Amino acid sequence: MRIATWNINSVRLRINRVAEFAKANDPDVICLQETKVMDDLFPLEAVQEMGYPHVAISGMKSYNGVAILSRVPLKDVQRQEWCGKSDCRHISAVLPGGIELHNFYVPAGGDEPDREKNEKFGHKLDFLDEMNEWFPANRTTRKKMVLVGDLNIAPLETDVWSHKQLLKVVSHTPIEVEKLGNVQDSLNWTDAVRHFIPEDEKLFSWWSYRARDWDTSDRGRRLDHVWVTPPLKKTLKGATVLRDQRGGEKPSDHVPVMVDFDL
DNA sequence: ATGGTGGCTTTGCCA
Numbered sequence: 001m002r003i004a005t006w007n008i009n010s011v012r013l014r015i016n017r018v019a020e021f022a023k024a025n026d027p028d029v030i031c032l033q034e035t036k037v038m039d040d041l042f043p044l045e046a047v048q049e050m051g052y053p054h055v056a057i058s059g060m061k062s063y064n065g066v067a068i069l070s071r072v073p074l075k076d077v078q079r080q081e082w083c084g085k086s087d088c089r090h091i092s093a094v095l096p097g098g099i100e101l102h103n104f105y106v107p108a109g110g111d112e113p114d115r116e117k118n119e120k121f122g123h124k125l126d127f128l129d130e131m132n133e134w135f136p137a138n139r140t141t142r143k144k145m146v147l148v149g150d151l152n153i154a155p156l157e158t159d160v161w162s163h164k165q166l167l168k169v170v171s172h173t174p175i176e177v178e179k180l181g182n183v184q185d186s187l188n189w190t191d192a193v194r195h196f197i198p199e200d201e202k203l204f205s206w207w208s209y210r211a212r213d214w215d216t217s218d219r220g221r222r223l224d225h226v227w228v229t230p231p232l233k234k235t236l237k238g239a240t241v242l243r244d245q246r247g248g249e250k251p252s253d254h255v256p257v258m259v260d261f262d263l
Numbered sequence: 264a265t266g267g268t269g270g271c272t273t274t275g276c277c278a
Contacts, residue, residue: 009269009278010269010271013270013271034270034278036271061271061272062271062272062276063271063276064277110277152278209267209268209269209278210266210267210269211268212267253278
């Protein structure tokens, strides 16, 4: 079983890129974020043509939006509200074998890392607190779960191009890293990507559009994650970050992250 | 200290 997560930054604009990615990498499940489309305009036909008959979507006009495209049946699809907002930042479904898959798009948090001056940063911190409360209140470490998505935080020093220069930049501030760490600790989640790629190796999944040359300057961050609960840890078989997807015509600013399981 | 790009929709918002 191969599960992929990808912030696609408009699924309609990049549906052909998704199709090419699926053909080349053959993931069983593709979790998308920032689909930026209402459900009735979602390119369902194209997704089914590429071999994903089971689709769960939660989208809105212009912003946010998440989707799960699957070759295997999806059960018990749920769309959770966070911070009292219906802003399409979460969808979950149960895969065969009773594995619960959660797909998140955590708020980016704006530019200023101070909740007094920037309410978007406050929203992000509150969102993380709510995740940290919801999981232990509603699930246990014994449940088979996969949590994926654009969490908009690069927790490790090697998850950013310069730890020192990003300490006050939203996505790598100590308070965000601490709160994400609390979520991770709450159900003893394993970072499935760092399970395979050593922590002393720089690893990014996002590069800004604003760089003159994203590849040469390589000022990236690892914002996209795949976590698993303890019962799935031994089933982990590999992890891949598809850096090449940042290149070519009209890329997303994020690249796909894939994790393989032997279930 | 600033501005750089991209998507969607609007002439600004969000990332």
